Amino acid sequence: MAKAGKTRNFFVWIIMGLLFVGLMGFGATGLSGTVRAIGTAGDKPIAAQTYYLELQNRIASASAQQGRQISFPEAEAQGIPATALQVVVGQRSLDDEAADLGLSVGDRVISEQVLANPAFRGLDGSFDRAQYREALSRSGLSVREYESTLRDQATRAMVQGAVFTGIPAPLTYAETLAQFSREGRTFTWAPLADADVEVTLPEPSEEDLQTHYEANPDLYRTPETRQIRYVWLTPDMIQDDVPVDEDELRAEYEARLEEFQQPERRLVERLVFSDEEAAAEALAQIEAGETTFPDLVAERGLTLNDVDIGDVTEAQMDDAGPAIFAAETGDTVGPFPSDLGPALFRMNAILAARNITFEQALPDLREDQAAARARRLIEDQIDPITNLLAGGAQLSDVAEQTEMQLGEITWTTEVTDGIAAYASFREVAAATDVGDFAEVEELDDGGLFALEVTDITAPMVPPLDDIRADVIAGWEAEATAQAIVDEAEARAAQLREGLEFAALDLDAVQETDLTRRGFVNGTPPTFLTEVFTMEPGDVRVLDNTGGAIIVRLDEVTAADDTDSAFAAEVASIAESTSQGIAQDIYELYTRNIQVNTDVNLNQAAINAIHSNFR
Template sequence: MSKSVGKQASKAAVWVLMGLLILGLGGFGISNFGGSIDAIGSVGDEKIAVDSYARALRQELNAQQAATGKALSFAEAEAGGLVEQVRARVIANAALDNEVRRIGVSVGDATVAREVLAVPAFQGPDGQFDRETYRFVLQQNGMTESAFETQIRKDTARSLLQAGVVAGLGTPETYADTLYDFIAERRSASLIRLTADDLETPVPEPTEARIAQQYEANPDAYTAPRTRRITYAWLTPDMMLNRIEPDEEMLRALYEERIDEFVQPERRLVERLVFPDEAEAQAVADAIAAGETSFDAAVEARGLGLADIDMGDIAEVDIGGAAGAAVFALTAPGVTGPHMSDLGPALFRVNGILAAQETPFEDARESLVEEAARDRATRMIGDMLADFEDRLAAGATLEDLAAETDMELGQVDFTGANEDGIAAYQAFRDAAMALAEDDFPEILELEDGGIFAIRLDEEVPPTLRPLDAVRDQVAADARAAETLARLGQRAEALAGRLAAGEAIETLGVEVEVQEGLSRGGLTPPALSDALFAMAEPGETRVVTADEAAWLIRLDAVLPPDPDDPAAGFLRETIAAQAGQGMAQDLYAYFAQELVNSGGLTLDQAAINAVHAQFR
């Protein structure tokens, strides 16, 4: 057991060090706080160094950025509870270090040296430990060799204690089996789906009183979202197309640049069957010519399928050499060879001939005009960019830009759901969402090479629309609600007949039977939830959702499918997660007890000083 624990501790120490170095590299600039503040607190006799706390915070911020691809501000980390989690972690580590010191657990110099030599960040170009690299990396992380090696000694000793706490925990088999049986349980059910077509009489149009009731009971449905009234000036290549005369020289240059698109050589659908030597290839070719076998039979005889020999539709140059010339010399589909290929002697079969295609410049000109004009327009906009920026910097308004330049003025009530006009551009939507009232207009780029500048004129909070403005929507919603209510009533009536002893097949409606359903196996989700909420076969539930009502009856409760290939993996995953959860809980309780018994003191001024470095 001691050997196993030692290995776990060693592995843990390596990962602690890797995290310290790899994530810590993102923490250049974490200064040594120095002065009289050297700790944010202590557990027993173990101080929690300000540098250690700062480094742990930096590592967490870097880890979050690596995971999400977005830099996380310190304020966001505080709001999300990450800062508190980091502080709890360094407090727990201090509690463990204090206990390690109390019981006399330590590691020798040989172990420390082994851990240092194993860290890739300290290795030189030859893959061997390099002392200068070691010194440089530590210096960049604000650490001395002595401090780092002391930290290794602490981390390794702490890992020994951690491993000892959780060692010997077995897999909670009963707990895992119970969870697995619950999660993988299957059910069979009979379902009746009722829609508006199943009502005996259509639902009438709602009265004014019903419309008012629907409106008053569901204000959120008729409330306009937050609206940002934005003025913008913009210019896109499309706006300039009609001002650009086509340049024949440019069009011909563009045609030559895309010549492969307009001039395509003859292509053929070809298969290639390769042989070990030319004699065997020739023997098969002779047999095919004599009618003694076929190309397909020869493919099968070599243990191949047609997919193994298919070359697709190719040009002569794709085959090359004499083989390519011979394949393209055929005037109709057929077999030729043997010819030497890059894989050896081969027979080639042509299955189809795709004629060469050539689009003359005159025929391609029209399609090239728009592309050339758009390209020129994009470059012209780029040339104007500096002038637009200078005008804004000199105090010009968006209205001035529209009046004095090619830019056009517009306004939009932006809610985030707009997708037409300028709001069709993601760059505009992003800028509109981030815009503040005191932001100075600046030139920004659109995805198609256009530009724009925006100003927030007013922000209108979510507002309940007047009933007259949404009357049609409210009336439709009221009618839909009444339809759903009536469908639910009919489903309840059918459920009552079942409870009275009638057979489901005699209810006069279509019944769908589903066997062996897993959790989530029915849609809408409310239907699956209702199915697995029932305890005994024969129970029924009525579910209304998505403009329909369902009557669902539980027919059978089935155990997990033993033939499901995913069953074993699911069982193992549940057991592993359960074991990890127990180990984490046990460690957390142990660490908290060490904090309680050792005594925790915190210096809020020191904590604030660390936090100030991140703001």
């Protein structure tokens, strides 16, 4: 809990800094005029700057998530201003409650935060009172206003911390969950397929086929089919005809020289020690066969990924370079100095030098440049093609007047070749209806396309006579699967009577102490769920995609509560649950405070802030 508290304090400091930076930006480019507050929560004014900044941040976050700058009307439609207003009102309601309770932080805390802010430091790096006042003045704040804001933030954090640190860890709950998740099962199972069973099927009667056909419509329903006419143009279609400049190719080769010219390298791992004596002793143990480099890494609580320094040149390794490059694969050398202290180095692989001449690289360079130019040429055609379509041109007209190629496709969601290999084409094809106007769209490789849907055939189940062969095959598959299950049930009955799997000619596998998180290859997703509902000695037959599985539960193993992994899981569950409970309590607490706080809002002031975003 202490660690969690320190983490929260750390984030409070970050929030303080970000708050000041945000307020500075607000005062410089945001709200202007005399609007200072948008209302009150109890006796606390709700600062206009606070609402502006909250709204600005939420719009920026939504824009980043959508990959574009959203407009303010879009933000309103998504409820962003309402959410931002609710947040700032809730914060000030909590500030008002803290004031009623007599809670506050001392001047010393505020002083420490002000002195720690780098925005208030002079050229010598120390706090500069003149710089402090000037910075606040530029942001439209007085010293009193800014320090009052800091005090409210710190007091609010103190209230939040009191809630979060007051929730005990639910150890009984955590131990119960850990016992459940780490409980094991030992069981024996064997698959049964058509190759293991002699199945002789009769000729299906008309009644058999009709019954199967009516019971399994999804097996025979055709997907929605769309007849699509389209035009498209990709860089591959034109890049062979695009001229390239050899001088530009040479310049490109020089710019990418590190890609074509590389010295010999080594893949290396580095383990740092406190002093050279400890490193030398570790190397001696490795050479004597008493330990290994991976064992030394594991003793530190590290993984090999933690000590991997990637591929390096001899020059990059300074004093260690010659020894590393003279070592055989798997050798450990050292100790040698490093930026972090004396270290041992293990050499894992040799990467040969690369020396690709301009002439050797020329085909790839020419292809890259031609493709890039082709993409630019295609991009230049977007507006002309858009104008043609907007003027009423048919797709065939576009193909005649441009380099785009005309094509047709019978498309379903299962078709993914040709132009349908592009995700953007499939998305537009699925969303377009008959009669919709064709629009220019972009392909993933820089190409263009436009399409029109000429006909849509809805999903349907064809008449039995039209798919008789498919229905017969489906009936045979269903009958075969049932015969396998019947045979599995017969053998399972013999297992229940005391026979063993081998005596029944079953190729059995025993799994030991598998937990609910385990996985057994060759079994359906629900297999382990079924196993964990069985009692020791139970034998069951489970379906397995046209076959069957016979499984017998041999033993139930309780979780080992003395295992360190068990203790770690209990601690993790207890911590996350405690935090979740605390968060719920805090939200209920703040909601109750807000409901019981007299809130008055100035809609004109709120509208004035909104006008800055329009």
